[in-house]
Amino acid sequence: MTRASVVGAGMTTFGVHDSTLAELFAAAALDAYDDAGVSPDEVDAFYFGNAMGGLTENDTHLAPKLASEVGIAGVPAQRFEDACATSSNAFKNAVQAVEAGIHDTVLVGGVERCTPETGLGTGEMTRIFASASHRQYEQPTGLTFPGVFALLTKRHMHEYGTTEEQLAHVAVKNHANGTRNPRAHFGKEITVEDVLESPLVADPFRLMDCCPFSDGASAVIVTGDDRADSYDAPVDVAGVGHATDVVPLSAKPVPHATRAARDAAAQAYEQAEASADGMAFAEVHDCFTGAEVMASEAIGFFEDGEGGPAAEEGRTALDGDRPINPSGGLKAKGHPIGATGTGQIVELTEQLRGDAGKRQIDGAERAVAHNLGGDAGTTVVTVMEVRR
Amino acid sequence: MTRASVVGAGMTTFGVHDSTLAELFAAAALDAYDDAGVSPDEVDAFYFGNAMGGLTENDTHLAPKLASEVGIAGVPAQRFEDACATSSNAFKNAVQAVEAGIHDTVLVGGVERCTPETGLGTGEMTRIFASASHRQYEQPTGLTFPGVFALLTKRHMHEYGTTEEQLAHVAVKNHANGTRNPRAHFGKEITVEDVLESPLVADPFRLMDCCPFSDGASAVIVTGDDRADSYDAPVDVAGVGHATDVVPLSAKPVPHATRAARDAAAQAYEQAEASADGMAFAEVHDCFTGAEVMASEAIGFFEDGEGGPAAEEGRTALDGDRPINPSGGLKAKGHPIGATGTGQIVELTEQLRGDAGKRQIDGAERAVAHNLGGDAGTTVVTVMEVRR
Numbered sequence: 001m002t003r004a005s006v007v008g009a010g011m012t013t014f015g016v017h018d019s020t021l022a023e024l025f026a027a028a029a030l031d032a033y034d035d036a037g038v039s040p041d042e043v044d045a046f047y048f049g050n051a052m053g054g055l056t057e058n059d060t061h062l063a064p065k066l067a068s069e070v071g072i073a074g075v076p077a078q079r080f081e082d083a084c085a086t087s088s089n090a091f092k093n094a095v096q097a098v099e100a101g102i103h104d105t106v107l108v109g110g111v112e113r114c115t116p117e118t119g120l121g122t123g124e125m126t127r128i129f130a131s132a133s134h135r136q137y138e139q140p141t142g143l144t145f146p147g148v149f150a151l152l153t154k155r156h157m158h159e160y161g162t163t164e165e166q167l168a169h170v171a172v173k174n175h176a177n178g179t180r181n182p183r184a185h186f187g188k189e190i191t192v193e194d195v196l197e198s199p200l201v202a203d204p205f206r207l208m209d210c211c212p213f214s215d216g217a218s219a220v221i222v223t224g225d226d227r228a229d230s231y232d233a234p235v236d237v238a239g240v241g242h243a244t245d246v247v248p249l250s251a252k253p254v255p256h257a258t259r260a261a262r263d264a265a266a267q268a269y270e271q272a273e274a275s276a277d278g279m280a281f282a283e284v285h286d287c288f289t290g291a292e293v294m295a296s297e298a299i300g301f302f303e304d305g306e307g308g309p310a311a312e313e314g315r316t317a318l319d320g321d322r323p324i325n326p327s328g329g330l331k332a333k334g335h336p337i338g339a340t341g342t343g344q345i346v347e348l349t350e351q352l353r354g355d356a357g358k359r360q361i362d363g364a365e366r367a368v369a370h371n372l373g374g375d376a377g378t379t380v381v382t383v384m385e386v387r388r
Numbered sequence: 389m390t391r392a393s394v395v396g397a398g399m400t401t402f403g404v405h406d407s408t409l410a411e412l413f414a415a416a417a418l419d420a421y422d423d424a425g426v427s428p429d430e431v432d433a434f435y436f437g438n439a440m441g442g443l444t445e446n447d448t449h450l451a452p453k454l455a456s457e458v459g460i461a462g463v464p465a466q467r468f469e470d471a472c473a474t475s476s477n478a479f480k481n482a483v484q485a486v487e488a489g490i491h492d493t494v495l496v497g498g499v500e501r502c503t504p505e506t507g508l509g510t511g512e513m514t515r516i517f518a519s520a521s522h523r524q525y526e527q528p529t530g531l532t533f534p535g536v537f538a539l540l541t542k543r544h545m546h547e548y549g550t551t552e553e554q555l556a557h558v559a560v561k562n563h564a565n566g567t568r569n570p571r572a573h574f575g576k577e578i579t580v581e582d583v584l585e586s587p588l589v590a591d592p593f594r595l596m597d598c599c600p601f602s603d604g605a606s607a608v609i610v611t612g613d614d615r616a617d618s619y620d621a622p623v624d625v626a627g628v629g630h631a632t633d634v635v636p637l638s639a640k641p642v643p644h645a646t647r648a649a650r651d652a653a654a655q656a657y658e659q660a661e662a663s664a665d666g667m668a669f670a671e672v673h674d675c676f677t678g679a680e681v682m683a684s685e686a687i688g689f690f691e692d693g694e695g696g697p698a699a700e701e702g703r704t705a706l707d708g709d710r711p712i713n714p715s716g717g718l719k720a721k722g723h724p725i726g727a728t729g730t731g732q733i734v735e736l737t738e739q740l741r742g743d744a745g746k747r748q749i750d751g752a753e754r755a756v757a758h759n760l761g762g763d764a765g766t767t768v769v770t771v772m773e774v775r776r
Contacts (some may be wrong), residue, residue, distance in 0.1 A: 020524060054443045054469075054519050058527065061471035061520035064632040064765035073634035074651065077766070078477050079469045081442075083449035089466050093481065100488030131442050132449035136408060139446065244434075244452035246461035263462065377452035378465070 002096040004237040006384070007227035008036025008221035009349040011342075012035035014334030015185040016115045017215040021053055021062065022069045025111040028217035028339075034232055036221040038105060040071030043221070045103040047094035049087030049110035050079045055128045056118045062111075072107065081338075083132035084287065085373030086110055087218070088341025088380035092240045094222050104227065108345075109219030112339035117215060125213055129337075132374040134248035145208060146202035146288065148375045151164040151249060153204060153290025156256040160305030162293060164204050168195035169311040170289035171208050174325050175223040177318060178332025178357035185214050185334030195289075214334030218343040224320040228387070235352045238274065238366065238383040241267025243308040247377045261370060268368065269300075272383040276300030279383070280364035281323040281351065283344040285372040286330050292316075295370050296324055299381065318359060326351065326359045341380065344369035348384045392483040392625040393616035394772070396424025396609035397737040399730075402722030403573040405603040409441055413499040415745035416605035416727075417458040422725040424609040424619055426493060428459030431609070433491040435482035436763060437468045437475030437498035438726040439590050443516045450499075460495065469518035469726075471685065472675065473761030474498055475606070476729025476768035480628045492615065495608030496711045496733075498726035505603060513601055517725075520762040522636035531773065534590035534598060536763045539637060541592060541678025544644040548693030552592050556583035557699040558677035559596050562713050565706060566720025571683070573602050573722030583677075602722030606731040623740045626662065626754070627771040629655025635765045649686035649758060652769040656756065657688075660771040664688030666751035667771070669711040669739065673730040673760040674718050675735045680704075683758050684712055687769065690724045706747060714739065714747045729768065732757035736772045 010031020012024055019027075033040065046067050063077035080090040083241035087110030091258045094108040105175035114125055138148070152324040156162050172192055174358040180182035190208060198207040249255055282299055286292035293307035301322050302310050310316055316324040327333045327347040330340060348367045350356045361367075371383050372378065398419020400412055407415075421428065434455050441447040451465035468478040477499030480575040502513055518532045526536070544550050560580055566572035578596060586595040618620035631649040631651035637643055657663050670687055674680035681695035689710050690698050698704055704712040715721045715735040717727060734756045738744045749755075760766065 007480060022524070037479075051448065052442065054440065054516075055446070055448075057523065058443070058515065058519040059523040060439065060443075060469060061762040061765060064472060064762065065522060065635050067632055068634045068639065074648075077470075077632045079450060079483065081467045081469055082465075090463075093466065096485065096488065096490050100490065102484050102488065109757055127446065131446040134453060135445065135447040136410070150742075166645040236539065241462040242466075244455055244462055244465045246456045247453050252449075260462075283761065374449040374452065377449060 001083055002101060002224040003228055004098040004222050005225045005234040006220045006349045007223050007228055007231035007234045008038060009346040010035055011183060011218035011346045012216050013114050013183040013369040014214045014216035014336055016039040018117050020112060021111050022066060024066050024217040025066050026069045027220040028109055028215035029107060032221050034221040038221055042105050043072045043075060043107050045075050045106040046072055046077035046108060047090040047108045048077060049090040049341060051081055051083060051086045052128055055131060056113060056120060061242060078381040079184060082378045083373035084337050085371045085380050086338045088371035089242060091342055091345055092242050095237050097239050098222050098224050105223045106224055107219060109217065109342050110258060111217035112198060112338040113215045114213035114336060115215050121362060130151045146205055148281060149250065149288040149291050150202035150205050152256050152294060156290060156294060159256065162308035164196060165192060166308035166312045167209055168192040170286065170292045171195050171331055173317050174286060174329040174331040177326050177359055178328025181328045181333055183214055184328040184332050186332045205288050211287050211330035211335040214336040216334060216336035216339045218339045218346050220342055220345050233353045234387050235349045236385050236387050237270025238385045239268040241265060241381045244377055244378050247375055249375050251268060256294055258294050258298045258376045260379040261295060261372065264379045265335060268381040268383045274286040274366060278366050279368045280366060281326055281361045282368045282370060283327060283347050284324055284370040286325060287335060294326065299368055299370050326361055341371040344371055352384055352386050390487050390489060390612040390614055392610050393613045393622040394608045394733060394737045395611055395616055395619035395622045396420040396426060397734040398423055399606035400604050401571045402604035402724055403694055404505060406505050409447060409499050409501060409531040410454060410774050411605065411647055412605040413454050413497065414457045414627045416497055416607040417495060422729050426609055430493050431460045431463060431495050433463050433494040434460055434465035435478040435494055435496045436465060437478040437729060438571060439471060439500060440516055440725060441471055443519060444501060444508060463684050470766045471723050471761035473729060473759045473766040474726045476759035477630060479730055480630050480768055483625050483628050483732055486610050486612050490775065493611045495607060496566045496610055497605065498729050499605035500726040501603045502601035502624045503603050512652050519533060525636040536595050536637065537676040537679050538590040540644050540682060544678060544682060550696035552584060553580060553676040554696035554700045555597055556580045558674065558680045559583045559719055561705050562674060562717040563718040565714050565747055566716030569716045572716040572720050573600055574720045581585040586591060593676055597722040599675050599718035602721060602724040604724035604727045605679045606727045606734050608730055608733050615622035621741045622775050623737045624775050626773045627656035627659030629653060629769045632766050633764055635763055637763050644682055646686045646764045648764060648767040649683060649760065653687045656769040656771045662754060662771060666754050667756045668754055669714055669749045670756045670758060671715060671735050672712055672758040674724060680712065687756055687758050713750050714749055729759040730761055740772055740774050
């Protein structure tokens with residue numbers, strides 16, 4: 001069977017942009033075209049992710065709109081929305097379509113505008129983000145996403161003794177990595193004390209446990225591995241897993257286990273004929289520090305309950321034995337919702353090419369990305385590897 | 389290669405419902421399970437469409453939420469949004485996944501709430517619908533969808549002499565068909581005079597040229613044709629085409645041609661090794677009467693310019709030589725945006741089984757569905773046929 005390869009990758013800086021969705025996405029897509037050396041004429045489908053453009057600026061049906069902006073009007077174009085896992089699911093569907101021979105060369109990407117540049121303040125954006133939580137059982141209680149992940153993390157702390165200091169180390173490490181990523185939203189180091197002294201948002205999370213609202217876009221070009229050799233630097237997709245979990249939170253038997261992530265990781269590792277031990281690093285969905293700890297266990301980097309101590313001991317740092325989020329993660333690189341999933345694929349692509357500059361994981365040959373949506377209701381896990 | 393078959397179909401009435409999105413969708417999905425005789429345990433993926441739940445009631449990330457409601461939490465679940473072509477595109481992606489062997493048995497469907505039961509009035513809903521038009525070039529001009537299709541239709545009238553009376557005949561015919569469909573939003577006959585005397589909305593469209601806002605849900609079960617024989621009444625998917633067109637309207641070289649529909653129809657007919665002549669009837673996207681005329685030409689039922697006269701001459705009636713919208717179409721059956729695409733697939737399934745009651749097209753062996761999104765920016769065309 002044909003496997004899929006990423007042959008081009010592009011992204012904007014994640015941060016604050018005074019640009020339309022179309023301008024942002026076009027910047028990332030044209031970067032990806034250039035990186036691959038493909039012209040729009042060669043692209044025969046578009047798999048696109050945006051989570052909230054309808055809610056933030058009354059802009060839907062974006063797939064053909066953006067296709068027109070990047071020179072591919074006419075091709076089959078579809079928008080995915082799976083909360084924060086939006087563009088990784090677009091990527092999964094694109095990979096499947098290429099592997100099945102349905103399309104030859106596809107553009108995959110996502111875009112989002114979340115900052116006050118939209119004209120919306122933090123309160124309104126928080127309400128919009130909360131649309132991904134349960135409409136009948138969660139939203140009416142006032143549960144927004146800091147609260148969702150606080151509940152999961154509190155349970156993790158109760159079960160395993162995970163501490164606020166351990167969580168703070170996740171933020172400190174991701175900020176340190178972010179200083180090495182020129183496209184990161186935040187480029188400054190912070191300390192454990194900075195985190196622990198920042199204002200409480202939702203116990204146990206303080207402001208510096210939370211990722212920011214960001215604007216940004218990311219895009220990749222996917223083609224079959226039989227065609228990929230004609231490109232400069234293809235990176236192969238070894239496996240993509242996708243699973244959901246029961247919602248609302250109250251229906252989950254073991255909430256802090258993030259079941260969908262475990263199921264998706266098992267699928268991805270099986271397809272890749274690999275295990276967590278073979279991964280040089282991971283990009284995980286650290287929307288909150290506690291989410292990174294839970295993700296690091298769900299993808300098998302650590303035994304259950306060991307994610308917190310591992311963060312504190314520096315094992316997940318760039319020079320640790322289990323690096324996580326060399327890009328800076330959502331926490332420091334930023335989190336433009338619909339762009340985050342393919343943003344992780346861009347990072348894996350650059351790292352596996354050896355092109356990640358000051359944040360390069362030396363000799364990385366295989367890596368894994370974990371992108372979560374909603375109240376751990378969706379997770380997509382992708383394994384990529386250097387072309388053999 | 390495995391082909392895809394529809395082995396179960398279900399839908400709610402289209403109309404006004406005092407129900408949540410979850411309640412509506414579950415009613416359709418459980419109908420589809422029952423019709424197929426499948427249990428949720430046999431479903432291994434969920435392809436779902438909803439266009440506007442985020443905008444109307446702050447409800448996104450619906451795929452895993454609804455999966456939980458219909459007993460399939462855990463399976464890969466994805467939401468599509470492609471304006472009014474939302475769930476037909478979910479269907480296309482599901483068909484491709486089954487044909488590729490990625491999934492065995494999938495649930496496909498859509499749901500929408502558009503009526504004042506949402507708490508939103510016509511003005512607000514019109515603004516929300518307009519999110520599918522171009523954010524920078526169309527929305528600021530005040531262009532809403534009656535205006536979009538009025539512009540296309542005016543050009544058609546200019547080119548071919550299509551008349552308001554001919555348009556009115558589309559509405560009269562679809563209302564007549566709707567009286568024979570127990571799940572239609574409208575169950576009353578109207579006359580040409582009723583249409584021509586109704587209030588002007590956007591020249592040339594009067595109120596009765598326009599489809600209603602509806603609530604509703606539809607769902608089908610898709611599996612491989614190699615498995616389909618174990619079901620009672622499989623109907624095969626012979627082809628699915630999907631194309632987009634350049635947007636905004638002003639960029640289209642020949643706007644009334646609805647280019648995406650022609651491209652999608654060509655793909656679907658080619659896959660089906662068929663032509664328009666072999667279709668016993670069509671379900672087309674008659675959001676406005678003019679849209680049905682343009683669609684009837686784009687899918688090859690009539691030569692360009694002959695769609696209007698054909699409607700006036702009764703050729704598209706149930707007993708005509710080219711029946712269109714036996715269900716009543718969007719105009720009379722109703723248009724719950726995200727449910728409309730799979731609603732057409734439900735109609736094709738029932739007709740090709742011979743189960744369409746008083747609206748049955750006798751001896752129908754092949755039929756075509758045409759589902760359009762936005763300012764003719766997306767079209768999905770599906771050909772289905774009786775199992776041979």
